[in-house]
Amino acid sequence: MKVLMKGNEALSEAAIRAGATLYFGYPITPQNEIGEYMSRRLPTIPGGAYIQAETEVASINMVYGAVSTGRRAMTSSSSPGISLMMEGISYLAGAELPAVVVSIMRGGPGLGNINPEQADYFQATKGGGHGSYRMIVLAPASVQEMTDLTVLAFDLADKYRNPAMVIADGNLGQMMEPVELKDSYPNNYDHSDWALTGAKGRKGHTITSIYLDADEMEDYIHKLYRKYGEIERVETRHEEFLTDDADVVIVAYGIVSRVVRSAVELLRAEGIKAGMVRPITLWPYPKAVLRKLADTAKFFLACEMSMGQMVEDVQLSVEGRRPVYFYGRSGGNVPTPAEVVAAVKQRM
């Protein structure tokens, strides 16, 4: 049976049904429903715990400790709070730990405001934290996907022993849509060869990201990059909408893809052959599909709620073979379908 849920509530319930029993976080708008939901639900679950940490720095390090035991754990925050978590995310990647971080973007830089933005794309996909690492980044575009991609984030984190982020914006977190949840989702990854579960009767496990010798460190980084290469090969996800004959390919993710879908329909009604590519994984980025569409499309337009961040990945994918333009709004303003239509026509 379907339930009517906010994005923030839906992803929380999905995490619980995927076996996440531990949540650590610090309040920040517009993602407070996640903490509220977890604080209600987790204490009623066997082995469940909810902790409001003293800061986001503490939250991410509590996650580090929790997932080191092989349990599913998560944290969530919004832009300034996610900035504080970056050191911990680098440590999670460095120690190959499977954690899920939910980022509900708001306006920035600095304190910014509590309105929806997509200006933390660079932070999520290009490092954010220090060192040679990659984080899996999933971008839902509906409340149903907030649940589905949260479940997937836990699976990919476990499968690759790597942090995974679900990235959305304040509007997606707050809006309500009908969702369908399964009673439970499979959670049967075997972590017994590395997790800290008590060394009685066996050799102890060590979880660390320190390699003092240069060659050892380099070998370890190469091992990580073999894993990242595998993730790029196997886990890239995207959706195409009316791209088969498209002269104009609009690239948008998350909530902006909802606006762009309407814009594509409006353009088609006027006889303009527009289509959309919606990256579902922001890292790994769906480069191949854009590269292929560059054979037939006349130009690309990246639409974002930022001053232009993902547009750089579109440019890298298209490799200079077609013009790549950008249209964006910021400050918490969500573009309208009419604005996107005008942005396309202006470039024709």
Next chain:
Amino acid sequence: MIDPGPRLTVISGAFGTGKTEIAINLALKLRAEGRDPVTLVDLDIVNLYFRSRQKAYELEQLGIRVISSVEGMENADLPALSPEINACFDRKDGPVVFDLGGSDLGGTVAAYLHRGFASEPSHHWLVVNPYRPFNQTAEATVEMAERIATRARLPITGMIANPHLINETTPEIIREGLARVREVTRYPLVYLSVMEEFYVPGAFDDLGVPVMVIGKQMKQPWEPGGIMMAGKRGKRCP
């Protein structure tokens, strides 16, 4: 015809049950019936998304007085209310609809106005959508409702059934949902609200409850007439 009883109506409920939709529609209906002035008071200081004040400009064009936070602070994450709210009780000049924030936290704000509410009778209507996570059983609904009533210092006098799944609503969803709301026997059922796109004249006459047909107010940015989070410039979807 909207209940001509008490001048003051407080709309409360769990998060996301449709309080703001109902409150705005109620104010619009009162205005359409010629009541003047009609005042809508946005008391939601819990959550800054999808609040009445985002419709303030349009409502004011229709002759509805909207009172919310201090001007210029609409997007601040602060529990700030306009002192003008107290004037609603003093003026005694027309119906006032109070849109409370979600859950018992949201209810607390009404307690701050309890001297005003003590000065004349009011409705306190609870909005229930049984398709929302914390309204799924009668026990959960009553537990939340009583927490709201206690924190608001206002007993609940009626219940508005608002059973829907937004664009996936069907007549069956409405009927089944209403039956589940009726499992809450503690409060009288005053209205069944039905979004206009799912309303068929006569189709709900057998249900034995007045139907309030409501227009969807808080639309998404990609829908025609969608509301924007921000922007003093007051951008609207065409």
